[in-house]
Amino acid sequence: MDGQLMAFTGVAAGMVALPGADFAVVVRNALDSRRAGVATAFGVAGGLLVHTALAVAGLAAVLVAVPALFETVQLLGGAYLLYLGARALISVARRPSASRAPRPVGPATAAPAEEAHPMGRLATARCLRQGFLTNALNPKAPVLFLSLLPQFVPAGQPALPRTLLLAAVVVGMAAVWFPAVALLVDRLGAWLRRPRVARALEAATGALLTALGGILLAELVLA
Structure with missing residues (x-):
C-alpha cells in the first residue's frame, strides 16, 4: 500500500470535512430541500475540480505570483x-417564527413535493451555481x-500522473462528503425544519458566511 x-x-x-463556507452553504440550502442541498454539494465539488485542475496545470502558481489577480479573486470571493x-x-429577519413548519420527510413524500415545484429546475441550477462559486x-x-x-509526489515518479491521482482523491471525497451532509440534513428535516431550529440554523450559517466574507475583505484591506 502506498x-x-x-x-x-x-x-x-x-x-x-472541516466546516467552512462550503459546509455552511450546503447546510443552508439543504434546509430548503434535499434537491437544493445535493445540487449545492455537487457545485462545491465542481469548484474543487477547478482548483485541482489549476494546480495540476500549474496555473495556480500564476494566480499566487500575480498579486493583482490574487487580490481580485479574494475580493470577488469575500x-x-x-x-x-x-x-x-435578511431571510431570517423577515420570516415569521412559525412560517417554516415541519414537513414529512421520506422517499414517498419528499420527491413529489420537489418535482411539483414550478421553479424546481431554476432553484437547482441556482443552488449548483452557489456551491460552485x-x-x-x-x-x-x-x-x-x-x-x-x-509534497505527496514521491521522488523519481512522474509528477503529472501522481498529481492527477491526488486531485481525483480530493474531488472524489468532496463528491461523497457534501452530498452526504445534505442528505443528513434532509433526513433530520422534521426536527431541523422546526421554526425555532430552522431560524437558528439559518442565522448561524448566515453569520458564518458573513464572517468569512468579512475576513477575506479585511485581509485584502490590511495587506
Missing part, C-alpha cells in the same frame, strides 16, 4: 460570501493545493 497516498487521503479528508450571508440573515472563489484554495500536492 504510504504517501494513505497519508494524503487522511489530510484530504480532514481538509474537505463579496460573494457576504452576499450569501446577508441574504440568509462559493468554492471556486475561495482565494486560499489555490495556495493550499499548490503547496500540498507536490
Whole structure:
C-alpha cells in the first residue's frame, strides 16, 4: 500500500470535512430541500475540480505570483460570501417564527413535493451555481493545493500522473462528503425544519458566511 497516498487521503479528508463556507452553504440550502442541498454539494465539488485542475496545470502558481489577480479573486470571493450571508440573515429577519413548519420527510413524500415545484429546475441550477462559486472563489484554495500536492509526489515518479491521482482523491471525497451532509440534513428535516431550529440554523450559517466574507475583505484591506 502506498504510504504517501494513505497519508494524503487522511489530510484530504480532514481538509474537505472541516466546516467552512462550503459546509455552511450546503447546510443552508439543504434546509430548503434535499434537491437544493445535493445540487449545492455537487457545485462545491465542481469548484474543487477547478482548483485541482489549476494546480495540476500549474496555473495556480500564476494566480499566487500575480498579486493583482490574487487580490481580485479574494475580493470577488469575500463579496460573494457576504452576499450569501446577508441574504440568509435578511431571510431570517423577515420570516415569521412559525412560517417554516415541519414537513414529512421520506422517499414517498419528499420527491413529489420537489418535482411539483414550478421553479424546481431554476432553484437547482441556482443552488449548483452557489456551491460552485462559493468554492471556486475561495482565494486560499489555490495556495493550499499548490503547496500540498507536490509534497505527496514521491521522488523519481512522474509528477503529472501522481498529481492527477491526488486531485481525483480530493474531488472524489468532496463528491461523497457534501452530498452526504445534505442528505443528513434532509433526513433530520422534521426536527431541523422546526421554526425555532430552522431560524437558528439559518442565522448561524448566515453569520458564518458573513464572517468569512468579512475576513477575506479585511485581509485584502490590511495587506
